[in-house]
Amino acid sequence: MASLMESPSHFQLLDVGESVTLPCVCDIGAVLFFWYKQTLGQKPKLMSSYYSYSNNGTFLNEYENNSRFSLDTGRDKNHLKISDLQISDSATYFCIETNMFDLKFCQSTTVNVKGSGLKVHQSASESIQPGGSVTLNCTVHTGTCDGPHSVYWFKDSEESHPGLIYTHGGRNHQCERKPSTQTHTCVYNLPMKSLDLSHAGTYYCAVASCGHILFGNKTTLNFEGDECSPVLVYFLSGALAFTSILVLFLTFTVRQMKQRQSAGNCYSVKRLIRMYFIFDQLCQDAESLHYAAIRDHGGNKSRRQRKDTLDECVYSSVRPQT
Structure with a gap:
């Protein structure tokens, strides 16, 4: 153990x-x-x-x-x-x-x-298109470092933290020695095909050799059409402002309609209550009504005249003194 x-x-x-x-x-x-x-x-x-x-x-x-x-x-x-x-x-x-x-x-x-002279260079940043392809390059100059080295690719984006995506291991066979020098120049490629929005981000090439780990200058891939033009920004801003004003206007209008409807309902209720009290007063007054028929006993009128007289009634009410 x-x-x-x-x-x-x-x-x-x-x-x-x-x-x-x-x-x-x-x-x-x-x-x-x-x-x-x-x-x-x-x-x-x-x-x-x-x-x-x-x-x-x-x-x-x-x-x-x-x-x-x-x-x-x-x-x-x-x-x-x-x-x-x-x-x-x-x-x-x-x-x-x-x-x-x-x-x-x-x-x-x-x-x-000290004194390795190790240097790392990456390809320049560029724009990518949907469905296209791109190849990232990482050039390593070993200097006086005569030991094996490993190459790693890292990706950094807004959606995730930097992470290792690929390693070349110790593939030193991709190196060429410059004449009359001890410096090796090694080129490592990272091909990517069928590109989509997930491929956008910043890529780093890291080289581990002779007790050192060195990162190259970053390579950024921008997805074409991802940035908005100023005209589109102004248009969207105006549309947002118009929508906000429209929402406020509609809210105010609906509120006024509710208030009017509430006032109308209140008036109708008051009217019904008033009619109820008037009807109730009439019912109470009906109990003290007295009806009297006045007949004209004149004998000189014709039968037709007497019939018309019989149909005429006079009603009177006598309200008891309180």
Whole structure:
């Protein structure tokens, strides 16, 4: 089982050609010691092993028989020495111990060798059309950096945070060395087809090499027709203002109609109430009405005249005195 690193890490900023000693002091009782090198963007690689009951350590892989690397070993120590530093030595170095049951990270040191001359350039920004295609270019100038490198593409847009969308890995076969120089020029392409609005945004090319990670200048893809012309802006502003005024006018008109309707309803109710009281008063007065028929007993009138007289009635009401 591996345990967390207990000793603090160190950082070394050095120039090409200098020498450095990376210390490693572990607990008493360790049996085996290891040194690992991890270059930025790559997996850790085993460099050396040291058995505490032997006198010397052993280098492995490409570090074997390399006079620039050596070990200073002893009781519970395993120091790594690197001489004549090169750009490719830029990395993080881990010292690990084991007692045959678990692993422990004793020490870590990050070495950054200056003077790589690494440069990254991207293609210019451009406009894209629906259904079209575009190819983004990333040109890497390695300078004196002789180590492998990896290329990554990032996208940044208003809808989402920057994120990794593609990596070229360590495809150094796309590089060409310039005559009489150590500089490599590498060109990486990112083709995109069947473009739509989701492809709009800002793209960054990042290169990880020799302990460095460097971003290129951005490349922005603008979707044609995405920007509004001033005439369209003025037209939409005017339409919005007209719509707002119309809404206010309609609101005022509806409110006035409701008020008038409410007033008319109130007048009708008052009229009905007034008629009710008048009718009720008439009903009360009807109880005190007295009817009397006045007959004319004149005997000299003809039969027709007498009939007409009989049909004429006079009504009178007598209201009792209160």
